[in-house]
Amino acid sequence: MQIVKKKILAIAGLFVLLGTASCQKWTDETPQPLEVDESKIFSTEKGFREALNGVYLQMGAPSLYGRDLTMGALSLAGRSYDSVSIKKVGYTYYQAASLNLNDASIKGYSADVWNKMYSAIANVNNVLANIENKQSIFSGDNYNTIKGEALALRAYLHFDLLRMFAPAPALDGFTNAAIPYVTVNDYKATPVSTVGQVFDQCLVDLTDADKLLNTNNLNTTQINGWAVKGLMARLYLYKGDKIKANEYASAVINGQKFSLSTTKADLFFANESLFKLNVFGLNFYALRKSVFGAPALIGTSVSAQSALYGDLTPDYRKAFSLTLDDATKTGGIIPAKLALSSANVFPMIRLTEMYYIAAECTDDIPTALGYLNTVRKARGIIVDLTPATVTDAAALSTEILNEYRKEFVGEGQVFFYYKRNNTAFTSLPFYTNNVEKPPLGRVAVVPNATYTFVKPE
Template sequence: MEILRKKLSVIAGLLVLFSMMACKKWVSDARQPLGVDDAKVFSTEQGFREVLNGVYLQMGDSTLYGKELTMGVLSLAGRNYDSVSVKKVRPLYYNAAIYNFTDPKIKDYTNDVWNKMYKAIANLNNLLYNLELRKTIFTGNNYNTYKGEALALRAYLHFDLLRLFASIDAGTPGIPYVTTIDFNETKAGTVGNTLEQCIADLSAADALLAADNMSTSQITKWAVKGLLARVYLYKGDTGKANENALAVIDSKKFELSVNTNSDLFFNKENIFTLYIYSNNYYAYYKAIFGAPSLIGLSVSGQSALYGSTVTDYRKSFIDATTGAASGVPLLPKKFTVTASNIFPMVRLTEMYYIAAECAADVSTGLSYINKVRVSRNLTGLTAVNVPDPESLSKEIMNEYRKEFLGEGQVFFYYKRKNIPFNALPFYPKVPAVPGEAYLPVASNATYTFVKPE
């Protein structure tokens, strides 16, 4: 373990050097040196693997998917919690919860996100450049594997930058899609252009990656198909989204959990997960859910989301030994009991929800929803409960809210569907818990974060 820790520290240090050129200036015309000897770093296959592993570690940073783009800022903006006291929480969190994205704390935070995402992209582009220079050193299928992984990660990061910093409308300005390391300015295309570039990278990765690699700690062919389903759905191409979602489902390589509530992340269903340093991980969720913030979902909020039933495995949000007895939402079981030091990035249930949304008829769509419901210890819904497309759409939204609680995905769902702010949870003007559950949203709020100047 100590050897692994030292190796990861070396990788992280190496990536700091790689990333010096990749701050906000990196997408302008300021030329900066890499500051490393590429010929040495990329002299072996292992060097390429370590740089890729380092990018995964970058993604696990607390600013990114280690905390804020999952259970922190994005879950607050996704209205996953109702106990958010302006007197107790950090200004960053309170302003995220009320969609005040022009607040200085939010703008400082999103500037950090922008820089760190592009730093990771810069490392991927440098790896891809050196990959072509040194093709002869690779054995077996490693060239295809490393290239496919790097292209898929590049698309993943650009797509989330797009979802954070651009409108949903295809003709509006997107974000710079950076594919080179020449440090010249990369201008932003439209949202539609950016989506096409994401699809191009993911399609290339799909052709390169082997179907028999079932690792979940790295981007694989199956994670790529899941991401293609996600991107195509965002684009509005339901045919292609459905095709890729069903490719994952019908492969039978991943199965829904059955008859268990011991693992509230349902890890066997994960298609792609991200490693987070275990010590940091504890500090990350403690900072959100522990004192003095005590951010969480109240008992009344749980009932509003999950209903009065106690059978839904996903309802075990409050830690029974700390929160349930007093009614104070402390550390959610979902994170403390089952998460360990990994976080899900692409899950099988999302493929079922995409298939349900893209289905040709309500009956077919409902069949995919019911498969998830049954695996979560609920009875299936019928045409009596869900008689039309509008009802099906509501059930899909409810499933996103329940399944991805604290994972950051609900915010992106609301944005993609352009759901009115007065339809979000915990909107009532009379707070259930005075001073805590009232989260007002301004009429001019937006789902789009402010790009760095």
């Protein structure tokens, strides 16, 4: 009897062992139909790269940088185009151009941006969550590159969310509720940070990224060390910290890794991009066509072009095309840089912006004009701006704004310029308050216009 009892105990013990140790392992791995478990993705360096590529592809979505945060909705809201009517551009785009950001259709659009941006952030966070303790699988400097890139992307995406969905510090200070800064994937929502907190959180990530990213890596289709510095300059300026902004902008300019283009062969001036986004070729053409193509045909009218660039200017940037398919057919209203059928890289941060930031952040007008003239020369303008014509800070500011408008037409950054400076709506280009029947060449601004998009949550 005793022996039997012992046997039972021994065998029962065996089962318990079986039940705890090996069983857990037995039930672990499972490949899924047409899907890959994250453990497989994050077992190789290539997998990490592909996961980051996934984020870049997400950023190329039509409602994000593939169209609407660049040449689409944000350029309309940034008043890049005056050839705009409800009939031509459709209801949603027209509301964007009118800065009617509380309209239901824009709310629907901004909810889409919100969801897609945070979906990309979740993908970034999943990369960061999986990269810890995996240095061993990376070759060379790639661990730092991937991790730095992921941190930088997280800051980039959050900063643009902040710029869209929170009031500008220039208007409302730093204590307003802004957006959640999400760093971990959880089904519980991250609490909303204030504007000031988001700046701090972005800077934490960017500072870390800056340490990790090697400045000799000049692969600009991925976010890199120079793009991080450029983004910090952009961020400090938006925050209102001109000293820091100047510091980082000068660091990029003086870094001498990038130089201004001197030809007009490429109107995107791709070699000036600190960071540019690839948008899948065939898609990108379709996206551009959906904004500019027939029968919409929106853009900057010839008279508006003359008003901004001057009539007889050698400025390379005054290039507007008749059709999307051929940039050489000039005389139209579509920014020619978007009419190059081969162009499927979109600039996200450019060297010229660093010159403009440096110009804006110096108190010395001749120094500032020096920065602007460098850019103007590179764009083919022979006549320099002189302190004789640009006499005060206000005149300088106008020149900088005009540079932004010329340089970044159809790139979405001009909207953020207006928002950063809290530009009066009445001072916007093509302004009219005649919402019912705007005169020709005017784009109405609605009475309850705002620069802040509505958060969906």
